[in-house]
Amino acid sequence: MKSLFGLLVIFACAYTNAQAQSLSDKHRAFQPGEIWTDTEGVHINAHGGGILFHGGTYYWFGEHKTDGRTGNRAMVGVSCYSSNDLLNWKREGVALAVHEEGSGSDIEKGSVIERPKVIYNEKTGKFVMWFHLELKDQGYNAAKTALATSDHPTGPYEFQKSLRPNPETWPINFKKSWKKKTITEKELEGWSDEWKKEVAEGLFIRRDFQTGQMARDMTLYVDDDGKAYHIYSAEENLTLHIAELTEDYLGFSGKWAVIEPAGHNEAPAVFKKDGKYYLITSGCTGWEPNAARSFVADDLMGPWTSLGNPAVGEGADLTFDSQSTFIVPVQGKKDAFIFMADRWRPENAIDGRYVWLPIQMKDGRPVLEWQDKWDFSYFDK
Template sequence: MKRLVSFIVIIAGALTCVLGQSTSESHQAFQPGEVWTDTDGVHINAHGGGILFHEGKYYWFGEHKTGGRTGNRAMVGVSCYSSTDLLNWKREGVALAVHEEGSGSDIEKGSVIERPKVIYNEKTGKFVMWFHLELKGQGYNAARTALATSDHPTGPYEFQKSLRPNPGTWPVNFEKSWKKKSITEKDLEGWSEEWKKEVAEGLFIRRDFHTGQMARDMTLYVDDDGKAYHIYSAEENLTLHIAELTDDYLGFTGKWAVIEPAGHNEAPAIFKQNDKYYLITSGCTGWDPNAARSFVADDLMGPWTSLGNPAVGEGADLTFDSQSTFIVPVQGKTDAFIFMADRWRPENAIDGRYVWLPIQMKEGRPVLEWQDSWDLSYFDK
């Protein structure tokens, strides 16, 4: 009996140690740029991500990277993690799996899937994922957006289609006289002042008018009225487009606008505060970081006004060695937003790190300051 009691005491002690260790190892703060592990202690693999909040839980979707330089190809698909506090994330598995190699599918293994975002449609009860897609073996020439849907937030998501947005339609903020221009790329010297002027006046919009506009780095936004919008880098990454989605979020209405024409922006992330829309983007320097940009508008279709680099302090000129992916509204707190960004590691893609920082508002503009460690009490100040 004594042996049994001793055994039970030993087991109970061991369980206490394990449980205590588990509790102590849970994340208590955001530590930008450090290795961020899930509840199993494994580095979170959800790059270029976005977050959905649904029925009391956050869901983080992102690119599943693999090792080495080829790790930026889609060899697995889109990962999903869940959390109730934004700090501790449980791996939910692969939300959207790539199709088998040789299948001929747009999302077959070896294609490029980037920046997946998921929104929930209250009317249809469907979870809708859009992402930037490059077809296998075509480099970045396809410049397509793609769609998948599910009945559950964690998936599995079923691939529906890929396309280029808004063929045969003009942006709402496009001058009538620009539609009739006949000048083409062959008539211009690249990156000259005349070339930049013609890009701003629809050079590439006209070129891609019938096939649909290019769509690369992207995000989704659902406004207070339930209308959803797709924001993406188009026109050879020279101009951002914002396009209204249909009521079921599965297509485009044909209503769209250009943002900062010829401004060379990508990596869009958006939030709304006090009836104003704020957009944070980056310049285009491949996998290398650069200075972020910010913009404000009273209407999603513009006009948008530049507010300059939102990052301040040491490292601001490279956005703290990161690039924007999404902006998270913190539930239960007023005007609390988190800037999500990635530190890309093209030589070993799986080692990419996450930089999450609180957004401050100063004199009507978003401001990002480096924090070695912080938690949500930051927003209670």
Template structure:
């Protein structure tokens, strides 16, 4: 009987009726295969788009947008999903950990809102898991440009929604000079995308426009530094400028200390890591659901100044970031200076079919480098060249 079952299975595989997992063991190493179907332990394609990963007590927790099939699949009909893994290749579905409201029409996260790019961090002082995400209100398109926060006592939820923000209302960024804060500009005479308009954006045109109500917050990530301070990094000013905002000690609000990165540079999809005391960020340009060339930056302080390092991708497909867009940079536990670049291949016509592109983030001449690999495993980090002798001591708060 077993021989018959094995023969039938072989026939199905040859006929293409059964697909092998994109992350499977070959020999002793579990392979990561970018851009392919990634089944969870139940055999279903992982549904955690635009996500981020938290490592807690020996387990990785992957949080992401729960998509549905069809053109309307980007509206949030269920909430934020989560998966858990001990090895970054075998993922267990932990279900929806932040559920949208079904009946309370006064809730900001009523069914049909848009929740994007959820990121979860752990606050060691409060013992709370804190989730931040880009929030667009139901029926408002992308006009709201808010960031929402929720908390839980467990990484697998349930998370309780608290509130949303337009960050830093009534506060100037630390790197915009006072001479520009009171600048008067007649916006009616400015034509978008002209050199004159770009110069005004660089000089804080939209910061002044949104000063009282708070700044726009769209694509975002959260980064916890090695001294415990957390930062919310988000695309703002009509997606033209990145804002880096310091969070309160409980990670639930903003302190009012913030800075701008690449004014008028048109960056979104920020992902950040820290290596040898320096901060590295990878972003994308703004071309809707279509991929574009990634950008990279480096800074000595998280508040800047930041220096552009150009496109980190090299080789065939580099001009489109291998048909993907950045979402997170994951430090690999137990390996020094080992990072995984996480990105999404969006499928706007059928969002549930979005694929994941994970690649080893390597460094050459102190610059982040991404090369396409059809399949790879964590041993790639053991093969890196000798580490630089740069200091790895904890840095002081900026």
């Protein structure tokens, strides 16, 4: 009996120590740019991500990266993590798995899957994922958006289709006279003033009118009325497009507009405050960081007004060595928004870091200041 009692004491102590260790390992603050581990102690692997809040739980979807430079290809698929506090994340596994190599599928192993975002459709009960897709061995020439759906937030998601949005449909803020223009790229000197003018007046929109518009870096946004919107970088990454989705979120309604024509924006992230819409983007410098941009509008379809670089202080000219991917509204805190960004490591993709910063509003514009460490008390100031 003494021996058995001794064993029970040992087990009880071990369990207590394990619990204490577990509690001490919990993340209690955000530390931008540092290794961010999940509840199993493994660096979170959900890059270019977005957040879905559903049923009292946050779900983080992102690109599953692998080792080395080739790790930016989709070798696994889209990861999913869940959390109740935005700090401590449980790995839920692969939400959307790539298809077998050699299958000929649009999402076969070795394709490029970027910036997955998931929204929930109240009417259909479906979880809807859209993402930027590049076909295997075609570089970034496909410039497509793709759709997958599931009955459960964590998946598995079933691939449905890939496409270029809005073929044979003009944007609502497009002048009639521009539709009849016949000038082509071959007749223009790239990046000249005339070229920029023609881009703004639909040079690439007309070129891609029949096939549908290019769609690369993207985000999704569901407005207060339940309507959903797909915002993506188009026209050789020169212009952002915003397109209304159908009621079931599975296609495009045909209503769309251009944002900042010829402005060379990508990495869109959007939020709404006091009836106004705010958009944060980046410039286009590949995997290298650059200065962020911000815009405001009274209507998602525009017009949008530039507010300049939202980042301030040391490192602002490179957005603190990161690039925007999503903006998270913090549940239960009024006007609390978190700027989500990635610090890319192209030489070893799996080592990419996350930069999450609180958004301040100053004089009607979003402001980002570097924080080595911060927690939700920041929003109580």
